[in-house]
Amino acid sequence: xxxxxxxxxxxxxxxxxxxxxxxxxxxxxxxxxxxxxxxxxxxxxxxxxxxxxxxxxxxxxxxxxxxxxxxxxxxxxxxxxxxxxxxxxxxxxxxxxxxxxxxxxxxxxxxxxxxxxxxxxxxxxxxxxxxxxxxxxxxxxxxxxxxxxxxxxxxxxxxxxxxxxxxxxxxxxxxxxxxxxxxxxxxxxxxxxxxxxxxxxxxxxxxxxxxxxxxxxxxxxxxxxxxxxxxxxxxxxxxxxxxxxxxxxxxxxxxxxxxxxxxxxxxxxxxxxxxxxxxxxxxxxxxxxxxxxxxxxxxxxxxxxxxxxxxxxxxxxxxxxxxxxxxxxxxxxxxxxxxxxxxxxxxxxxxxxxxxxxxxxxxxxxxxxxxxxxxxxxxxxxxxxxxxxxxxxxxxxxxxxxxxxxxxxxxxxxxxxxxxxxxxxxxxxxxxxxxxxxxxxxxxxxxxxxxxxxxxxxxxxxxxxxxxxxxxxxxxxxxxxxxxxxxxxxxxxxxxxxxxxxxxxxxxxxxxxxxxxxxxxxxxxxxxxxxxxxxxxxxxxxxxxxxxxxxxxxxxxxxxxxxxxxxxxxxxxxxxxxxxxxxxxxxxxxxxxxxxxxxxxxxxxxxxxxxxxxxxxxxxxxxxxxxxxxxxxxxxxxxxxxxxxxxxxxxxxxxxxxxxxxxxxxxxxxxxxxxxxxxxxxxxxxxxxxxxxxxxxxxxxxxxxxxxxxxxxxxxxxxxxxxxxxxxxxxxxxxxxxxxxxxxxxxxxxxxxxxxxxxxxxxxxxxxxxxxxxxxxxxxxxxxxxxxxxxxxxxxxxxxxxxx
Numbered sequence: 092x093x094x095x096x097x098x099x100x101x102x103x104x105x106x107x108x109x110x111x112x113x114x115x116x117x118x119x120x121x122x123x124x125x126x127x128x129x130x131x132x133x134x135x136x137x138x139x140x141x142x143x144x145x146x147x148x149x150x151x152x153x154x155x156x157x158x159x160x161x162x163x164x165x166x167x168x169x170x171x172x173x174x175x176x177x178x179x180x181x182x183x184x185x186x187x188x189x190x191x192x193x194x195x196x197x198x199x200x201x202x203x204x205x206x207x208x209x210x211x212x213x214x215x216x217x218x219x220x221x222x223x224x225x226x227x228x229x230x231x232x233x234x235x236x237x238x239x240x241x242x243x244x245x246x247x248x249x250x251x252x253x254x255x256x257x258x259x260x261x262x263x264x265x266x267x268x269x270x271x272x273x274x275x276x277x278x279x280x281x282x283x284x285x286x287x288x289x290x291x292x293x294x295x296x297x298x299x300x301x302x303x304x305x306x307x308x309x310x311x312x313x314x315x316x317x318x319x320x321x322x323x324x325x326x327x328x329x330x331x332x333x334x335x336x337x338x339x340x341x342x343x344x345x346x347x348x349x350x351x352x353x354x355x356x357x358x359x360x361x362x363x364x365x366x367x368x369x370x371x372x373x374x375x376x377x378x379x380x381x382x383x384x385x386x387x388x389x390x391x392x393x394x395x396x397x398x399x400x401x402x403x404x405x406x407x408x409x410x411x412x413x414x415x416x417x418x419x420x421x422x423x424x425x426x427x428x429x430x431x432x433x434x435x436x437x438x439x440x441x442x443x444x445x446x447x448x449x450x451x452x453x454x455x456x457x458x459x460x461x462x463x464x465x466x467x468x469x470x471x472x473x474x475x476x477x478x479x480x481x482x483x484x485x486x487x488x489x490x491x492x493x494x495x496x497x498x499x500x501x502x503x504x505x506x507x508x509x510x511x512x513x514x515x516x517x518x519x520x521x522x523x524x525x526x527x528x529x530x531x532x533x534x535x536x537x538x539x540x541x542x543x544x545x546x547x548x549x550x551x552x553x554x555x556x557x558x559x560x561x562x563x564x565x566x567x568x569x570x571x572x573x574x575x576x577x578x579x580x581x582x583x584x585x586x587x588x589x590x591x592x593x594x595x596x597x598x599x600x601x602x603x604x605x606x607x608x609x610x611x612x613x614x615x616x617x618x619x620x621x622x623x624x625x626x627x628x629x630x631x632x633x634x635x636x637x638x639x640x641x642x643x644x645x646x647x648x649x650x651x652x653x654x655x656x657x658x659x660x661x662x663x664x665x666x667x668x669x670x671x672x673x674x675x676x677x678x679x680x681x682x683x684x685x686x687x688x689x690x691x692x693x694x695x696x697x698x699x700x701x702x703x704x705x706x707x708x709x710x711x712x713x714x715x716x717x718x719x720x721x722x723x724x725x726x727x728x729x730x731x732x733x734x735x736x737x738x739x740x741x742x743x744x745x746x747x748x749x750x751x752x753x754x755x756x757x758x759x760x761x762x763x764x765x766x767x768x769x770x771x772x773x774x775x776x777x778x779x780x781x782x783x784x785x786x787x788x789x790x791x792x793x794x795x796x797x798x799x800x801x802x803x804x805x806x807x808x809x810x811x812x813x814x815x816x817x818x819x820x821x822x823x824x825x826x827x828x829x830x831x832x833x834x835x836x837x838x839x840x841x842x843x844x845x846x847x848x849x850x851x852x853x854x855x856x857x858x859x860x861x862x863x864x865x866x867x868x869x870x871x872x873x874x875x876x877x878x879x880x881x882x883x884x885x886x887x888x889x890x891x892x893x894x895x
Contacts, residue, residue: 097604097614098844101781105599105619115334116622118291118308119367126293127156127205129356129366130212131349132219133376134194134201137228137445137809138241141192141221144202148218154207155215156360159352161201164189168322168355171347175567176417178560179253179441182246184412188322188351194223195243195410196447197811198376200348205356205364228445228809232384232407235442243410243443252408253415253441255559257423257737259498260434265399269390273474277385277466278878279459279858281407281803283378284452284793285821288336289368290377292350294357302327303354309346310338310594310636312625318347319354332623338594338636339793340451344414345378374819375811378450379803381418382407383459389467390434395475395482399434402463408441411448415441418449420556421456423741424548425855427497428464429508430486435498445809451637453793453854457548465543465859466877469866479863480516480542484509487544494840499558500730500738503546503745504847505837506773512544514835515749515771524753532871537756538766539868544749545856547774548742549848550643550724553632555741558733570727571640574629575648577606577656579716581702583680583695585610585617590630591645592623596850597782598641602649604778605844609653610660611677612694629719639848643744644722646778650843651720659716663701664692666709726841744839746847748772750856752795752864761887763799763865765828768857775847776838784832786849791830794857796822800882820882869893 109115146158159167170185177184185191189200202219206212229235229243235250243250266272293306303325309315312330319328335342349366357364368377383406390399406418419439426435468486472479488495490507497503521540528538554569576588587606589598599621603614610617620627628634633644661672664682668675668690675682682697684690700707701716708714724743733739753767770787777783801820804812813819830853838845858879865886866876872893 095608097607098778099776101779102600102604102614104597105603105614106597117288117334117336118293118306121293121306121333123293123295123363126363126365127207127360128209128212129203129205129353129364130209130216131200131352131366132202132216133372134190134197134199136194136223136225137197138226138243139194139223140226141190141194141201142224143222145220146202148220149204149215152211152215154211156205156362157356158204158219159202159355159359161189161191164355165191168351169324171318171413172321174413175556175563176414176420177412178556178563179255179416180412184244184246186411186413188348196376196445197809198372198447199410200352203352203356205360230444230446230805230807230809232405232442232444235444243445244412250443251440252412252443254439256436256438257559258436262399262401262434262436265434266390269398270393271391271474273389273391273467273471275387275467275470276877277387277463279383279462280879281379281382282797282801283380283803284337284339284341285816285819286337286339286341289370289373290342290346290349291367292353293363293365294350294354295363296354296358298361300327301325302329304329304331305350305354306331306333307346307350308332308335308342310342310592312592312623312630312634313632314343314347315350316625318351322351323354330625332592334622335592335594339453340455340637341378343637344450345448370816371814374814376447379409379447380452381449383418385463387463387467389471391471391475393475395471395477395485397430397432397471397486400432401436403438405440405442407444407446409444409446409448412443414449416559417451418456418459420559422460423499423555423558423739425457425460425546426499427501428461429488429544429546429747430464431488432486433498446805453790454851457851457855458794458858461545461855462859462862465545465856465863469863483512483544487512501740501742504839504841505775506745506747507837508544508747511747511749511771511773511835514833515542515751515769518771518833519751519767519769535758537758537868539754539756539864539866541752541860541862541864541867543856543860543863545747547639547746547748547848547852547855548744549639549746550743551633551638551640552731552740552742554732555739558737558739561733568632569732570723571633571644572631572721572723573633573644573648574631574719574721575645575652576629576717576719577652579656579660579694579698581698583693583698585612586620587617587649588620588628589645590628590648591634591641592636593621594636596641596786597779598645601778601782602645605646605649606653609650609657612680616680629721631721639742639850641850642846642848643724643842646846647722647843648720651722652718655718655720656716659718660697662709663697663712667692667700667707744775744842744847746772746774746849746852748852748856750860752860754861754864754868756865756868756886761883761890763881763886765795767831768795768828769831770853771833771835772852773835773837774849774852775836775842776845777834777836778844778846780834783849787832787853788830790851791853791857792822792827794854795827795861798858798861798879798881799826800880802880
């Protein structure tokens with residue numbers, strides 16, 4: 092490969108201008124001939140039996156084409172197959188695209204209809220008559236687990252839908268050898284990523300060929316593809332994913348229900364059907380991050396060394412069983428965080444309640460795991476009268492131990508965690524800040540400094556969940572596969588086909604940089620084919636805008652495809668120029684023999700030969716200039732598939748970051764002001780600094796907002812009280828601090844370019860950083876922060892309780 096010219100550089104965004112000037116094409120921008128518009132009837136009750144649904148009056152207005160009811164959904168579709176997150180169910184529960192017989196959360200889809208216009212559809216929706224038998228709602232996990240609690244799923248006999256555990260090392264011996272056991276009870280609340288664009292879908296069915304085509308803003312094509320084939324019994328399914336206005340995990344799972352419903356309307360009406368969710372629908376029923384509670388115990392020595400960790404987790408998974416264990420199983424991804432503790436026990440309980448079902452959300456359980464570790468590090472320091480920096484430092488994995496195997500089987504590829512922590516303290520001016528804090532406390536100001544550190548796993552292993560569910564009847568696969576295709580057209584232009592959709596993370600830019608360096612062209616001359624199209628894209632199980640997959644699978648696939656194409660270019664050029672391949676170099680789309688300036692040929696000239704002049708091709712040369720490469724992680728062993736001890740490589744690469752938050756708490760109102768926020772991070776070899784920084788800024792802003800108050804609140808009847816963005820409490824730019832970022836990369840020895848993940852990173856440690864800083868600010872009052880969010884009201888209550 093030629094000397095790196097574009098990798099590691101900030102170049103102009105290839106997709107930025109399109110989005111900034113309103114030329115992006117989103118699902119709602121598409122219009123098909125004869126297209127109808129759909130609306131969905133949702134449950135007003137948190138828990139009720141559906142006694143009768145009468146759609147007759149809704150079918151009568153002109154312009155209404157079709158209505159589907161629970162009876163028709165059950166008759167004309169099949170339930171989804173239980174996925175890996177429902178593998179632990181004691182009894183299989185059929186789950187359809189809509190409520191059947193019973194509703195279990197406010198906003199659950201009950202019926203749907205399609206009409207010529209959205210207005211006509213909304214008017215007709217009000218004519219559907221539904222008779223409900225309201226049932227008592229359960230919205231608290233402790234109440235839900237009581238033997239007398241109303242059951243969401245009678246078949247299970249309990250609202251405790253799943254319970255399981257794993258242990259690594261000799262946990263009992265670790266606790267027997269401890270000088271002290273530190274205990275804490277911690278909580279994280281429900282929240283969302285609230286993407287700017289809600290769910291949207293268009294479905295079109297060709298009855299003659301029995302081919303279904305859907306346009307949808309989904310993050311994972313496989314979820315949609317499999318759901319349509321399972322629910323509708325179709326074999327020929329095409330999934331097109333245009334530009335997406337933010338995903339963050341929100342558009343992975345529950346969106347499949349709506350795609351099936353809209354597709355059923357399209358099949359029944361014989362017309363294309365469009366549905367676009369509104370903001371209130373999205374807030375109540377598009378999925379929430381899981382509320383989690385943890386009882387944690389740490390076995391420690393007097394010097395702060397953590398010998399063992401035990402935690403019991405209760406997850407409020409809402410009114411569905413399809414994502415039952417998603418937040419618990421994701422704890423395996425960063426179970427050890429940055430620490431060397433060898434003995435860990437984890438137990439999980441998934442409790443169904445009459446709330447919106449939980450879904451993946453930026454980090455999916457990993458912010459909770461980091462919260463456990465970082466809150467406990469602060470607590471251990473307090474209990475032993477040590478510095479929190481000292482306690483973290485003595486437990487960190489050391490750089491000479493890399494690659495480091497964790498007790499659960501993860502292999503940390505590279506990193507220098509002590510150096511990240513040290514540099515963060517230096518850059519923030521930690522000692523000066525502590526001195527300032529002491530002076531300001533004498534004046535009554537409540538300043539706090541929170542220092543945390545966390546890993547960011549990347550590159551998902553599909554076999555991970557088998558560590559918890561070895562009895563899975565259907566294997567979820569292992570590792571990951573995704574592809575890329577690169578083609579030089581007849582006119583010499585370069586086209587790149589990616590195997591994954593893009594949710595706005597500049598995939599077109601970064602992949603063009605990688606391909607450009609290998610092929611010797613300017614990234615501006617590489618055209619990335621959009622949108623994603625399952626009929627054309629070289630996609631595999633890792634074709635997912637989730638799980639921090641892009642840096643591993645997509646970059647690996649693009650690198651492989653470009654390298655193959657380069658070899659093909661050089662082979663053809665060497666034959667035409669009567670030279671040896673190793674004597675050729677490529678620059679600006681021209682292949683030239685070194686030392687022979689007249690011996691050269693352009694991509695356009697090669698394209699004419701490859702697509703139209705067999706006589707000039709070498710014998711055995713495959714015509715055309717195109718290459719496809721499917722990437723799999725070449726260092727997946729050991730622990731690619733869990734063995735009897737449950738050891739598994741949950742993910743394959745591990746970025747890391749040290750975070751420092753400096754806050755001030757208003758004594759009168761409890762409002763937290765973030766004065767500074769610093770991240771010193773290791774994302775491996777950075778392909779485009781501006782793109783990586785953008786991911787860090789966004790994920791940090793999200794995590795800080797989560798910690799400071801955004802979140803969902805239900806009343807005792809299961810009614811959502813935070814239905815609008817105003818009530819939900821999303822932080823604005825006024826509340827979001829400037830994020831200071833410094834890169835200290837440790838390139839991965841396992842990846843194509845040394846790259847590591849960057850998409851979820853700052854969302855994982857930032858809630859813990861804010862909690863640590865607020866607790867430090869309130870230390871003079873003796874306050875301990877045990878749960879999020881830290882809204883002004885919550886902080887004010889903590890202060891009032893402390894002074895009583």
